[in-house]
Amino acid sequence: QQQVRQSPQSLTVWEGETAILNCSYEDSTFDYFPWYWQFPRESPALLIAIRPVSNKKEDGRFTIFFNKREKKLSLHITDSQPGDSATYFCAASGVGYKLTFGTGTSLLVDP
Amino acid sequence: DMKVTQMPRYLIKRMGENVLLECGQDMSHETMYWYRQDPGLGLQLIYISYDVDSNSEGDIPKGYRVSRKKREHFSLILDSAKTNQTSVYFCASSLSGREVFFGKGTRLTVV
Secondary structure, eight states, X not given: OOSEXXXXXXXXXXXXXXXXXXXXXXOTXXXXXXXEEEOTTSOOEEEXXXXXXXXXXXXXXXXXXXXXXXXXXXXXXXXXXXXXXXXXXXXXXXXXXXXXXXXXXXXXXXX | OOOEEEEOSEEEEOTXXXXXXXXXXXXXXXXXXXXXXXXXXXXXXXXXXXXXXXXXXXXXXXXXXXXXXXXXXXXXXXXXXXXXXXXXXXXXXESTTSSEEEOOOEEEEEO
16 A cells, blocks of 8 residues: 555646645654655655644745645645756655655656 | 765676675764665665664565664665566665665666
8 A cells, every 4th residue: 555645647837837746645643744856867865844743844946735634745846947857756754764755746847 | 975875886687696785874874774766666665774783674675685784884685686676776864764865876687
C-alpha cells in the first residue's frame, strides 16, 4: 500500500504560471513532510518542509499548504521558471525517522 | 562542506555475483539510509541505520543486507545479485531524521 501518494504524475505549465503539486498520506503518525526536487542524473535535494503544527510554509516562490484533517498537502510554485523543471517528491516521516517518498511529479516549465 | 560519498558511481555485475556498495559521510550523522530508485516508483527504503550495528529493515529489504561498523560508513551488500536489482542506489544521512542528505547515487546494472 502506497503510504504517500502524489498527483499529477506529470505537469506542464507556462513560464510565469503557478504550478500546483498534490500529495496525500495514510499514516496519521507522520509528523514531518519534506518536499525534495531532483534534476535529471542528480540526487534528490531538500526543497522545503513542514510540520503539522503549521498549515502553511513559505520559502520564496515555494509554498506548502497542509490540511491535517484531510491528510493532504500541496506544493505551490508561483511565477514558475524553466529552471524549476524537475521531478518533485513529497515525503513523510514519523517515529523511527523512516522517510517515505511518493512516486513523484515531473514538472516541465515551458518558456 | 557536508558530503555523502558513494562508491562506485557505476557498476556492471553478472547475475549471481556479489555486490558491495559503499557510502561515507563526513557530518557525524547518526542516521543513514539506503534507497533504490526505479522509474515510476520513486525512492524505496531498503535499510535504515541508527548508529553502529543498529540497523533496521526498510520497506524492501529482501535480497539485501547492510553493515555499519563505523558511524561514518554504511555498506549495502547484495549476495548473488539478480537482474531485478538493476537500479540506482542512493545512500543518505541525517541528523535526528530531519534534513536528509543524499549521495550522488550508484547506477548498478546486473546482466
